[in-house]
Amino acid sequence: MARAVKPERKAELLSAIQDYLMDKTLAELTFRSLADGLGISSYVLVYHFGNREQLVNEIIRSIESRLDSMRSTDVRDIDQDAWRSYLMESWRWTMAERNRHLARLEFEATAQDIVAASPRGTAQDHFRMLHEKARDWLVVQGIRPEFADTDARLFTSTFYGLQFDFVVMNQPEEATKAFELMVSVFFSNLEHRLATDGQHV
Numbered sequence: 001m002a003r004a005v006k007p008e009r010k011a012e013l014l015s016a017i018q019d020y021l022m023d024k025t026l027a028e029l030t031f032r033s034l035a036d037g038l039g040i041s042s043y044v045l046v047y048h049f050g051n052r053e054q055l056v057n058e059i060i061r062s063i064e065s066r067l068d069s070m071r072s073t074d075v076r077d078i079d080q081d082a083w084r085s086y087l088m089e090s091w092r093w094t095m096a097e098r099n100r101h102l103a104r105l106e107f108e109a110t111a112q113d114i115v116a117a118s119p120r121g122t123a124q125d126h127f128r129m130l131h132e133k134a135r136d137w138l139v140v141q142g143i144r145p146e147f148a149d150t151d152a153r154l155f156t157s158t159f160y161g162l163q164f165d166f167v168v169m170n171q172p173e174e175a176t177k178a179f180e181l182m183v184s185v186f187f188s189n190l191e192h193r194l195a196t197d198g199q200h201v
Helices: 007-023 031-038 042-049 051-072 080-095 098-112 122-141 147-169 172-198
Strands: none
Touching: 007 031, 007 042, 007 051, 007 147, 031 042, 042 051, 042 122, 051 080, 051 098, 051 122, 080 098, 080 147, 080 172, 098 122, 098 147, 122 147, 122 172, 147 172
């Protein structure tokens, strides 16, 4: 009977693997190169992650876990100030140089997933989750569902697009100014929708 994998050891390894990948791509990742880079045996990686595909899945799942708090949040409990704070906190996470490279790996995995024989689908799931949370939140604010769906898609696409901007261009100040403008436009549009439709909560 196989020994149980210690969760804390696995978490430590994932953190070390992410550090190792700061200047590398997922495409070039192998158990041998990773083991050599971390100074461990390939057996340790096989023991904790099984095979390369499972390892990559764990890496991406670890990066995407930052969205877990949003997934478990009831939008009815989020007022406008809390929503704005969440957006800015998410953006500040992206602005850290280490997290820029984690986002780069996430985008790389997403591009690979599109043509994979057995796609993970997590990128689509997270895009859909953020879109639906934003849509449902707008509806709670008093926006008609048909408007809320379109506004939420624009918001979600812009949110991811500005992350991609920072990953590609590495211009944090410029990207942050654009993000702050996007947030301002989002709330201005909310006020405009409410004022013209007369559907105040």
